[in-house]
Amino acid sequence: MSKQVPTLDERPPDVGELTPPDRTLMGPGPSDVHPRVLRAMSTPLVGHLDPSFVEIMDEVQELLRYAFRTDNRWTIPVSGTGSASMEAAIGNLVEPGDTMLVPTNGYFGGRMRSMAERAGGDVVEVDAPWGEPLDPVDVERAFDEHQPDVFGFVHAETSTGVRQPDVSELTDIAHAHDAYVIADCVTSLGGVEMRVDEWGVDVAYSAPQKCLSCPPGASPLTLNDRAMEKVLSREERARSWYLDLSLLEGYWGDERAYHHTAPITNVYALREALRLVAEEGIEDRWDRHRAVAGELKAGLRDLGLEMNAAEECWLPSLNAVRVPDGVDDAAVIDRLLDEYDLEIASGLGDLEGEIWRIGCMGRSARRENVEYLLAALADALAEQGYEA
Amino acid sequence: MSKQVPTLDERPPDVGELTPPDRTLMGPGPSDVHPRVLRAMSTPLVGHLDPSFVEIMDEVQELLRYAFRTDNRWTIPVSGTGSASMEAAIGNLVEPGDTMLVPTNGYFGGRMRSMAERAGGDVVEVDAPWGEPLDPVDVERAFDEHQPDVFGFVHAETSTGVRQPDVSELTDIAHAHDAYVIADCVTSLGGVEMRVDEWGVDVAYSAPQKCLSCPPGASPLTLNDRAMEKVLSREERARSWYLDLSLLEGYWGDERAYHHTAPITNVYALREALRLVAEEGIEDRWDRHRAVAGELKAGLRDLGLEMNAAEECWLPSLNAVRVPDGVDDAAVIDRLLDEYDLEIASGLGDLEGEIWRIGCMGRSARRENVEYLLAALADALAEQGYEA
Structure with missing residues (x-):
């Protein structure tokens, strides 16, 4: 096979100073970012295994628990934007052969479907029109019909501006059927009431660039022990190495072992954004x-x-x-x-x-x-x- | 099933100012970050679909091509740290049933194995001791024996401090066997000679926090047309939605359609770090x-x-x-x-x-x-x- 012929222009690109408009x-x-968070992002870095960074990780976890209203030990920022924490949730909870129930009332239910299918799951749907919340009666019916293992719903649908009321009602139905509940809190965490523990949500994920007003790049995720037990007892490894929570557990858990290089600056920023939440x-x-x-x-x-x-x-x-x-x-x-x-x-x-x-x-x-x-x-x- | 009893401490965590040590x-x-790059990170954000951000994306792509020494159209920052660009490369190139040849002469060959297996691939190995490069004779022998579809090697092994010489020799062997070559350039891009086009590398990935001296969070990846054709003609979708290059193509290609929210600030930083490369x-x-x-x-x-x-x-x-x-x-x-x-x-x-x-x-x-x-x-x- 013939090699590509190099035709490169050897001159470096002439790219000017970064001067984006002031939106x-x-x-x-993303929402407007607080100046304190922007300032945190210009902090010089320490290493991702530095003892001082381990302290920062602890603090971020504690602050995230506060924002999620949870005591979940497994509360971490995932090293990516909101879709990464979403796929970490779905790709770890859903095992090949599992059935996941997803909603059809907005854009992000469709994304849940795609992620669950790629994880090897079967997907069934509970319907509601775009612009309306799920009706618990329909959810109950879908559970009776399909007996799903995992149920995902969108607490705050960014595509329709709909808040799902009655979260506890949905989680009660799911738990009565021994299923796990994953809540998309991308557009609610830090801005709209969400009580992970009190409302019985097993797994919740979010993004920093919404109500936390933090640049995207490190995205909140929380799992209760019950959900984490399912993850840690999978027969087949998660299909993504990068988002494998059983490996991330080694880094964010007690061991603090190297998995990947955390996005240090994004963690700094998230810490500052969450401090603002705690202060308010x-x-x-x-x-x-x-x-x-x-x-x-x-x-x-x-x-x-x-x-x-x-x-x-x-x-x-x-x-x-x-x-x-x-x-x-x-x-x-x-x-x-x-x-x-x-x-x-x-x-x-x-x-x-x-x-x-x-x-x-x-x-x-x-x-x-x-x-x-x-x-x-x-x-x-x-x-x-x-x-x- | 009984609900978890809320035992939350209602008081917000008391977390002080961010004052990491000055390492x-x-x-x-990560390496030391240039003050200009840190300053770029404190730039207020525009939206990820803002016309001004589309221009910034174009500039980053052009600068990345320069650093990689490539004309590859498909040259992008992946929204995650280096392991994300690594998994984007392997998880998209390797289809279920494909065989991938990986090296055993360092830590990151092992990571290649795990990612290729999770992608549904079969993995075969070419051996060399930790601390030594691959011998082209061994690579040739492994190709003859296993006829792999994809060959991964580590250009700059971070775990052993070994640079793989003779890159062209390896890619010639692979191409003579109609295979695709993936090069791990995490610790070489921007610091150690790497000529993607001239040396016949089909896919190369890197990380920003090494020789580019940029905080981690958006990670370089480049694929030539031949590799991208394999990705776009997969029978089964990639197993990660977040890292699916056929979807990312919609965002970074001509369409600029929404896929996920890019880590805007990390892209700003990468742009500034790459400007420093171009200036030097x-x-x-x-x-x-x-x-x-x-x-x-x-x-x-x-x-x-x-x-x-x-x-x-x-x-x-x-x-x-x-x-x-x-x-x-x-x-x-x-x-x-x-x-x-x-x-x-x-x-x-x-x-x-x-x-x-x-x-x-x-x-x-x-x-x-x-x-x-x-x-x-x-x-x-x-x-x-x-x-x-």
């Missing part, structure tokens, strides 16, 4: 998100806009707003970005073109951001000829 | 590593110490030094850390207790670091009663 982030994440107090933080997002919601209504989700499943951290008839959703998004340096997002999947997604997370859940967004949105709508 | 990093990575010039950078590590090596010899690897496979970025008889390797490491805030590492696996591993990578490949290390090491050896 206000009100989309589905987790319940006060939930209250702030509800209050500030409540102002946002009221302002959107004053503009004549309609929320997509029903009031009882409103997700303060992610507000799905219906695009009014005759308004070009993409043109509004572009105008906000171009004229106001303000990011919001369009709908995904079944809701593409029908909603805007306006985040109100962490440091972005501030009155400054909300007032700015409402003013900018009013202008962008007027520019489209829309009248409230 | 000099001369271990196997890749060949000058290789020369600097050889020159500065040469000073280190001479200084170690003056102390009466012996290098573990033979001169022709010396790896400037990772210097494996034999622990002299009667010296406690761990006590020396501890003293350097405690008294000098200086990190070096012990041996792994077959070389545990027999060597120290002294990195000389990126910003740590400076005369300041080398002189400091030699002085500190002389003191720590003297403290052990050792005389040159």
Whole structure:
């Protein structure tokens, strides 16, 4: 076989200074990052096995437990973005031959399906329309019909702005059927009430760039002992070496043995972001998100806009707003970005073109951001000829 | 099933300011990070689909191609630490039923084995002792015997301080057998000569915290078209959703479609670290590593110490030094850390207790670091009663 002929331009690329625009982030994440967290990221590194880093790991674990409202020993940041902690949860819990029950009421249920299938699992579904929560009656029926081993649900659906109420009801059903519950808390952790232990959630994962307002790269995961026992007694190893929790246990557990090089700076950042959570107090933080997002919601209504989700499943951290008839959703998004340096997002999947997604997370859940967004949105709508 | 009883301490953890010690990093990575890279990490974020971020992605890809000495279109940072780019390479190239040939001459060949097995591959080995490179004769023999589909080798073995010479010889053998070559360049990219295109490497992966002197979290990977065609024509999907290159292609390719949230800040940092590579010039950078590590090596010899690897496979970025008889390797490491805030590492696996591993990578490949290390090491050896 002939070798590739080198045709390389030998000159180094001429890439200038890093000068990204100064955005206000009100989309589905990342959210605005607190200056203290940015500063933490410029801290010089220690080694990933340095005794001082082991202390930092302990602190991050303790702070994560506080945010998750759990005593779970197995509470760690996974070395990757939110989808990595998601796959760590699903890829370790689901063994070949296991059946996993996943929801169809949003984008991330579909991702659960794909991850469970790749893990060697069989997947069954519990249905609800995009924009609505799961009905416990349907979940019960799906359990009776399929007897799944693992049940995944999305506590805070970033694609639809729906909060799943009645978490305890769902976990009760699952546990009555001896199943394990995995909760997607990507858009709730640190912003919307989630009580892992009290609500009987076996495994929960999240991402840092949402309500924790931390740059992505190290993602929260917690498993109770029951779930970890399933992981540690697997017959076949997890299909990812990188995300194998039985190996990660060696690094984050008592042994502190080398597995991979942790993303040290991201752990520094997460620590600082979680310190801010602890300083504010987790319940006060939930209250702030509800209050500030409540102002946002009221302002959107004053503009004549309609929320997509029903009031009882409103997700303060992610507000799905219906695009009014005759308004070009993409043109509004572009105008906000171009004229106001303000990011919001369009709908995904079944809701593409029908909603805007306006985040109100962490440091972005501030009155400054909300007032700015409402003013900018009013202008962008007027520019489209829309009248409230 | 009874619910867990909540026993949570409701008080937030009291975790103080982040004040890690000020280390000099001369271990196997991370290396010292350049202040410009640290500063880039404190840059406020834009969204991962922001048009300005798409430009940054293009720039990072261009800079990575320069560092890898490749024109490969599929040159990206993987959203995780080096083991993630390693698993992205192996987990996508190796399909169930494929045979992968891996080396046994260091720690990372063993990791290749585990990843290939988890990908559903059969694994065969080509042997060489820890501390020696592969012999092309043995590789040829293994190819004739096993006809592997994929061949992995470690260009720069972090566990043994061995550089694999004759890369073209190995890739010629593999290509004559229609196999794909994956090169582990974790400890060579940006510090030790590696010419992906000229040397016929199909897939190469690396990590940022070694010779690029960038915090870990976004890890270089490059595939040529031939390798990417294998990935895109897999019969069965890759077993990891997070690391599935056919999905990542949608984000890093022309489409720029959402797959997962990229670790934005890590990409910023990698961009700045790669700009420093471009400013220095890749060949000058290789020369600097050889020159500065040469000073280190001479200084170690003056102390009466012996290098573990033979001169022709010396790896400037990772210097494996034999622990002299009667010296406690761990006590020396501890003293350097405690008294000098200086990190070096012990041996792994077959070389545990027999060597120290002294990195000389990126910003740590400076005369300041080398002189400091030699002085500190002389003191720590003297403290052990050792005389040159």
